[in-house]
Amino acid sequence: MLRDSLTFIDRGLRHSVRSVDALLVAVVLPVVVLLLFVYVFGGAITVGTQYLDYVVPGIIVLCAGYGAAGTSVGVNTDMTTGVIDRFRSLPIAASAVLAGHVVASVARNVVSTSLVLVVALLIGFRPAGGPIAWLGVAGVLLLFMTGISWLAACFGLLARRPETAGAFSFVVMFLPYLSSAFVPTGTMPAALRGIADNQPVTPVIETLRGLMLGGPVGDHGTRALLWCTGFVVVGVVGAAFLFRRRTAP
Amino acid sequence: MTYTIEAVGLLKSYRGHTVLKALDLGIRQGEVFALLGPNGAGKTTAVRILATLLRPDGGTARVAGHDVVTAARQVRAAISLTGQYAAVDELLTGRESLVMMAKLRRLGRREARRRADDLLERFDLTDARDRRVATYSGGMRRRLDLAAGLVSRPRVLFLDEPTTGLDPRSRREVWAAVVDLARSGVTVLLTTQYLEEADHLADRIAVLDHGRVVAEGTAAELKARAGTGTIELFFPDAPTLDLASTTTSGLVDHEKLSLRVPGDGSAHAVRELLNLMVRNGIHVDRLDLHRPTLDEVFLSLTDRALEGV
Numbered sequence: 001m002l003r004d005s006l007t008f009i010d011r012g013l014r015h016s017v018r019s020v021d022a023l024l025v026a027v028v029l030p031v032v033v034l035l036l037f038v039y040v041f042g043g044a045i046t047v048g049t050q051y052l053d054y055v056v057p058g059i060i061v062l063c064a065g066y067g068a069a070g071t072s073v074g075v076n077t078d079m080t081t082g083v084i085d086r087f088r089s090l091p092i093a094a095s096a097v098l099a100g101h102v103v104a105s106v107a108r109n110v111v112s113t114s115l116v117l118v119v120a121l122l123i124g125f126r127p128a129g130g131p132i133a134w135l136g137v138a139g140v141l142l143l144f145m146t147g148i149s150w151l152a153a154c155f156g157l158l159a160r161r162p163e164t165a166g167a168f169s170f171v172v173m174f175l176p177y178l179s180s181a182f183v184p185t186g187t188m189p190a191a192l193r194g195i196a197d198n199q200p201v202t203p204v205i206e207t208l209r210g211l212m213l214g215g216p217v218g219d220h221g222t223r224a225l226l227w228c229t230g231f232v233v234v235g236v237v238g239a240a241f242l243f244r245r246r247t248a249p
Numbered sequence: 250m251t252y253t254i255e256a257v258g259l260l261k262s263y264r265g266h267t268v269l270k271a272l273d274l275g276i277r278q279g280e281v282f283a284l285l286g287p288n289g290a291g292k293t294t295a296v297r298i299l300a301t302l303l304r305p306d307g308g309t310a311r312v313a314g315h316d317v318v319t320a321a322r323q324v325r326a327a328i329s330l331t332g333q334y335a336a337v338d339e340l341l342t343g344r345e346s347l348v349m350m351a352k353l354r355r356l357g358r359r360e361a362r363r364r365a366d367d368l369l370e371r372f373d374l375t376d377a378r379d380r381r382v383a384t385y386s387g388g389m390r391r392r393l394d395l396a397a398g399l400v401s402r403p404r405v406l407f408l409d410e411p412t413t414g415l416d417p418r419s420r421r422e423v424w425a426a427v428v429d430l431a432r433s434g435v436t437v438l439l440t441t442q443y444l445e446e447a448d449h450l451a452d453r454i455a456v457l458d459h460g461r462v463v464a465e466g467t468a469a470e471l472k473a474r475a476g477t478g479t480i481e482l483f484f485p486d487a488p489t490l491d492l493a494s495t496t497t498s499g500l501v502d503h504e505k506l507s508l509r510v511p512g513d514g515s516a517h518a519v520r521e522l523l524n525l526m527v528r529n530g531i532h533v534d535r536l537d538l539h540r541p542t543l544d545e546v547f548l549s550l551t552d553r554a555l556e557g558v
Contacts, residue, residue, distance in 0.1 A: 007352045011341070018340040018381070082336040086397070089300050089330040090353050091322050249304040249321075 004092045008100025015074065016104045022070040027112045030063030031119050037182060038123065045183060049213075053127070056120045057208035058181025061201055062173065063112045064145050068152035069169030071105040075156025076165035079246060088247055095243045098153050105149035106142065113141060128214035136211045143228040144204050148172060150235025157242035175201045200227035253278045253313060253405060253436045254299060260307035261294050261460075268294045270460040271308065276453075281427070281437040283451035285444065285547070291460040292440035293333060296409045299438065300330040313404050328405045329398035333413060336394060339383040343374050343393050346382060347400060354401040361400075368396040372426060388419025395426055406430065408439040412446060424449060444547055456547060472541045480512040480522055481537040493531050497522070514538040 016023060037059065042051035078084050078097060087094040117125075129137070152168050159165035178192065179185070179201040185193045196202055203223035210217035254276040261269040268291045276282040284292045297303040299312055301321040310317045313327035338346050344365050351361035369378045372392040382390060391411060398406060411427065412420040427450055431437055441447050447454045448468045456464040456471070464471060479499075484490040484506050494501050499510040512518040519536070526533050 004353060007349060011338070011349055014345065015338075015340050082332045083338070085297075085302055085330065085332050086336040087353070088302055089325055089328065091325040092353055249302060249318075 001093050001096060004096040005099040005103075008097050009103045010100075012074070012100035012104025013107060016070070016108050019070070022073075023108070026063070026067040026070060026108045027115060029066055030059055030112050030116050033062060034059045034116055034119060035123075041182075047184060050124070050126075052120065052123065052125050053213055054209070055182060056116070056125055056127075057205045057212060058176055058179070059116055059120075060113050060141065060208065061144070061179075061181060061205050062176040063116060064109050064141075064148050065169060065172030065176070067109040067112060067145070068105050068148045068172060069166060070108065071101050071149050071152035072156040072159065072165040072168040073162050074101050074104075075153050076159050076162045079157065080161065084247065094247065095240065098239055098243060101156075102146065102149040102153055105152065106145045109141075109145040109149075127212040129211050130214075133211040133214065137208055140204065140207055140211075140224055140228065143225070143232065147228050147231025147235055150239055151231055154235055154238040154242055157239060157246055175199060176205070179205055181205050200224075200231070203227060251314075252276055252311075253280075254282075254311075254438055256295070256299065256308065256310040258308035259295065259298060259305045259310060261291075261298065261303070261305050268460050269298075269305070272457075272461060274455065274462070276436060276438060278436055279431075279434050280452050281431045281439070281450055283447035283454045284438065284440040284457050285442070285447045285454050286440075286457035287442055290457040292442075292457055293409055294460075295457070296330070296407050296438065296440055300328060300407050301325055302330075326401075327403060328407060329401065329403035330407045331391075331394050331398045331409065331411060333409045337382045337385075337390050337397065340381060342379050342381055343369060343385070343389075344378040346393060347396060350397045351400040356400070364400055368399060371429075372396045373422075386419065387415050388422045391415060391419065391423050392426055395423070395430075399430070403435065405436045405438070408437060410440055410442070412441070412443070420446075478512065478514050478541045479509045479539045480514065480519060481507050481509045481539060482522070482526070483507045483534045483536065485532060485534055489531055492529070493526065493533075496525060496529050496531070509539070514540065 016026075034056070037055050038052050042055065045051055047054045075098065078101075084094065084097070087097055152172075155168040156165045159167075176182075178196050179199060180196065181201065185196040185202065188196055203220040204227065206220035207217050207224040209215065210220065252275040254274060256272055256274040259269050259272040261267075272291065272295055274282075274295075284295060286292050294303065298305050299310055299317060301317050301324050304318055312324045315323040315327070317324050338349075341349070347365035347368055348361045351364045352358070356364060366375075366378075369375045372395065374389060374393060374396070377385060377389060382393065385393065395408075395411070408427065412423050415423065424446070427437065427439070431450070439450065451468065453465065453467055454471060455462045464474065482493065484493060487503065487506065490501065490503070490506050490508060493508050497508075497510055499508045501508055510522060512522065519538075523533065
């Protein structure tokens with residue numbers, strides 16, 4: 001199983017590097033969004049600190065969604081083009097193909113996150129967290145990306161066609177806008193604030209923000225870990241179930 | 250006699266629609282066996298059951314000595330499936346695809362590369378090995394697909410419509426590859442809706458219609474069922490043709506100035522027919538022999554026209 005997973009991870013990484021449009025969306029778009037928010041909208045948003053410092057965690061979480069969208073499409077394409085039949089006719093656990101997609105998705109996210117951070121530092125992002133805090137950032141992000149990627153795999157297994165699977169990106173792209181990613185939730189109308197404060201992306205972003213800027217994390221940390229762990233568990237169990245259902249003999 | 254592929258009374262239906270009605274098959278070691286039938290006859294369903302991808306509603310099947318339901322893993326270790334649509338990774342190169350398949354078949358890294366290169370050579374893809382599959386022609390994709398199925402030297406090879414959608418040239422390429430494989434002793438079950446393909450490749454043919462075998466035998470045996478064939482005589486002008494048509498029964502073609510007479514094409518039958526013409530003072534320009542084709546067999550055995558062929 002491990003050996004086959006490694007083979008499929010190798011495949012997923014090669015796919016990622018070669019599907020130019022998906023790579024652009026996953027890697028270049030987050031940087032564009034960062035610049036857009038900082039230079040176009042940022043001037044009009046007052047958050048109490050430098051807006052760049054405020055918005056970087058939000059952009060990173062936003063781009064996790066872009067990276068995962070490719071995972072839904074990739075999984076669905078394997079399911080609908082006969083590729084899966086070939087893997088299933090081998091004496092291996094064909095579900096290992098999902099691991100390949102998920103790991104490639106996380107790898108894409110790591111690259112795009114690093115790129116966003118480098119660009120942010122170049123244009124004046126001044127984080128205050130120490131090495132321990134950055135380890136925390138890496139841990140929370142990896143967990144979040146893994147969870148989102150497994151959920152994306154589930155969506156790919158549910159959708160009938162690759163086009164439908166692509167719709168997953170809309171869901172994950174939309175959540176950060178309804179969170180504290182770009183503006184403090186306190187500025188939103190009460191009804192929206194209720195949603196924004198209680199959806200998973202807000203604690204993740206607040207945790208990252210606290211760790212990066214050296215501010216308080218509070219109970220956001222626990223909530224973020226619970227949400228992310230929940231995503232991973234639901235994603236893995238769901239994907240296993242959906243894979244089995246979709247490939248039932 | 251034990252069979253390498255044996256199916257007894259296979260049943261399968263989808264949402265109340267019966268696809269396989271008690272399908273029986275017995276295919277011997279080293280045979281190339283064709284399942285011939287129109288779209289919807291149940292060919293692909295049969296192959297998917299035998300390749301462990303689908304569970305039958307009833308009946309049993311054994312492949313390479315193992316039950317396809319209870320010993321699916323052992324069956325998978327012995328088989329290889331090339332599906333209806335070339336299941337190749339567009340983003341990988343031909344060589345990468347084969348190396349990946351070889352690794353999934355538990356070959357070591359070096360062995361996997363060597364096997365990939367051997368197969369690329371064998372399927373005439375060496376020049377294209379480092380190009381992405383997206384740039385391959387239809388024939389090249391199918392050849393790569395076939396090669397991908399062979400990394401493990403399977404005992405049994407399933408080819409589901411291996412040439413559907415290919416141009417004639419690519420089809421010839423794939424045929425040559427299959428003939429080559431058959432020589433190496435692998436047992437091949439192929440499905441096709443092309444009679445010519447079954448005729449060209451298969452040792453034995455089962456004609457499938459509405460989920461059951463309606464005829465089985467060698468191409469020659471099946472053709473024999475369609476009658477003996479005809480001898481077509483061509484005449485210099487219409488009056489001669491008319492005269493000839495009064496001496497023997499046959500099908501008159503005024504356009505071609507010909508007469509088609511039933512006959513098996515043996516020297517004896519041809520001599521008898523020509524003697525008859527000479528005795529009546531009828532001049533025959535030339536003649537053609539028409540062997541029965543599988544098309545005739547097929548049309549006489551199945552009650553559907555071959556749509557889209």
